[in-house]
Amino acid sequence: MVFSKVIKDLRKELKLIQEQLARELDLSFSTIDRWENEDTNQVNLHNVQY
Template sequence: MTFSEFVISVRKKLKLSQKQLATAINVSYSTINRWENDHVVPSNLAVKSFYDFCENNFIDIPNDLL
């Protein structure tokens, strides 16, 4: 699974819009959109924030993304 696929799956699992997910992890809507469309590689800090969000929502992070 790619990072972009994982972001999409987490967002859909939690029934969030891109804007809602962006607000939850303190990034812009366009950032989420670029992640999901694989247009940009997120910074390490952004990835950590996203993974922390996942852990707080009891979503397991695939081993191939760690």
């Protein structure tokens, strides 16, 4: 499965908007937006805390 689809599907399953997901992950809205729109050239997951 493509990373962008996984992120978007998970966000929707959690009933969050991009801004809420960004806040929960301590990331910027623009990062979530890039991830969901397949601009993953700069994806840096080691900064995400689960």
